[in-house]
Structures are given as structure tokens and as C-alpha cells.
Amino acid sequence: MHHYRSRILEELQGIKHYISEKRAAEPLGFSLALHTGEDPALVGANRRRVAEFFGPDASFVSALQVHGDRIYAVERSESRGWELPDESLKADALITRLPKVVLTILTADCVPILLTDPVTGAVGAVHAGWKGSALKIVEKTVARLQEAYGVNPADLRAFIGPSIGGCCYEVGEEVAEEFRGVEGAVHPGTRGRPMLDLKEVNHTQLLAAGLCDRQIEISPVCTVCERERFFSYRAEGGCSGRFMSCIMREG
Numbered sequence: 001m002h003h004y005r006s007r008i009l010e011e012l013q014g015i016k017h018y019i020s021e022k023r024a025a026e027p028l029g030f031s032l033a034l035h036t037g038e039d040p041a042l043v044g045a046n047r048r049r050v051a052e053f054f055g056p057d058a059s060f061v062s063a064l065q066v067h068g069d070r071i072y073a074v075e076r077s078e079s080r081g082w083e084l085p086d087e088s089l090k091a092d093a094l095i096t097r098l099p100k101v102v103l104t105i106l107t108a109d110c111v112p113i114l115l116t117d118p119v120t121g122a123v124g125a126v127h128a129g130w131k132g133s134a135l136k137i138v139e140k141t142v143a144r145l146q147e148a149y150g151v152n153p154a155d156l157r158a159f160i161g162p163s164i165g166g167c168c169y170e171v172g173e174e175v176a177e178e179f180r181g182v183e184g185a186v187h188p189g190t191r192g193r194p195m196l197d198l199k200e201v202n203h204t205q206l207l208a209a210g211l212c213d214r215q216i217e218i219s220p221v222c223t224v225c226e227r228e229r230f231f232s233y234r235a236e237g238g239c240s241g242r243f244m245s246c247i248m249r250e251g
Helices: 040-054 130-134 137-149 173-177 198-208
Strands: 015-019 059-062 071-073 093-096 101-107 111-116 123-128 157-160 186-188 194-196 216-218 243-249
Touching: 015 040, 015 111, 040 059, 040 243, 071 137, 093 101, 093 137, 101 111, 101 123, 111 137, 111 198, 111 243, 123 130, 123 137, 123 198, 123 243, 130 137, 130 198, 137 198, 157 198, 173 194, 198 216
Parallel strands: 059 101, 071 093, 157 216
Antiparallel strands: 015 243, 093 123, 101 243, 111 123, 111 157, 186 194
């Protein structure tokens, strides 16, 4: 099944990942979001297509993302939030070391980040909008992986996925001020308002957390520029569609 791929994750044995793309011929353009008011039966059918990629033994965890910095460690092999939204599972990052557990993140401009440690087998999935990035959610997720599973940050691989680019993310001064200390994150826009590069913000945070730069991959895709390929909340005037980034340890 066609999907967007990460080079750095594909190089690793024992790890499966999946980043969905829009499909004009599929229901809802292949949106995978249950929380945006679209027909849950159609979303469920789309999700079953994703499940086929991971195989019959996989379980799926999909958090109710709230633009915060809560990190949820999955310690049981069971699906949560996959068929129905789970109001009790509010988090913006998921981690686990269990095999056959698929961690999922939904985005439509925010930054999805997939993490894996080939030494311990731990994996993580992070949703980083500007609020989560200001709270340093990806840096905190790396710290939680260390604490929970003994991960050495220098062993981690990270993929910063398709998201709004610094070319298109115009923000207000109050948002820009949160990131002016990050080199390369804020630059002047053509309309007199600052532009923010959230990918670079999270790249910088991963380096600060102890990752090696050569083990971080940044997708060049801007979801606004490539709105025909990925959902973009900003470019589509508040779309209800979301694409999904997933990661699973095979065994």
C-alpha cells in the first residue's frame, strides 16, 4: 500500500512505519481522524486499510491530542482510541517497548516525529504543534524514554515528518517570541509578520536531548505547499482531514 517513507527508519530491521497520504479516490480523501466530526464508519474503513499494512497481530494506540506535553507509556498490548476516541487517553506523545504495538499520531500541519532505539527496541511517536514545541515535548519524550526503558539518546533515530514549513508558517509576535532563542527558527516574512520553522525547532530540541545529527532525518515536505498530497489545516481553511504517522516494533 502506497505511503510516505522515511529513509532513516527503513534502514532499520525490526521496525515498521507508515505515513499516510491523501487519496482522492478513497472516502474522505483517506482521512484517518475520528475526532473531527467526519463519518466514523468511513474513517474506520480507512483505518482498517492502515491496519492491513501492520498485520493481524498488531494493536493500535491513538491518543486524544491536546497540544500539551503529556507523554503516555503503553505497557499493555491492546488497542486504545482506534475504533472510538478514548477520552481517558489525552496525550501528545506515546512511547512503548512492546512488540506489535502501533503508536499513531494525527496531523494536518503540526509536526509528527517518530523515534526508535535499535538497542532497546523502544519506539515513540510525538505530536508537536507550536504549543507542544514551546513546551519542548520532543525533548521531554527523549528524557522519558531514558527513564522508562534505559535508552541512550545517542542511539536514537528520529524522523521529523511532513508538516508546515518555515516557508508558509506565518505567526504572530507572541508565538514568535517563544522561539526567538532557537537559531534559524524565526525569520521575517514578506507581509511584515514573522515566519516560524517548527521542524528546525524540534531538530534543535532533539540535538539538545542528546541525539546525533546524522541520526535525525527531516522531511522536506511542507504540507501547505503540498496540500494535494497531505492534509493542511491552514491551506484548506480548517480542514477536517488528518493524515497519520505510525511506528511499530516488530518483535
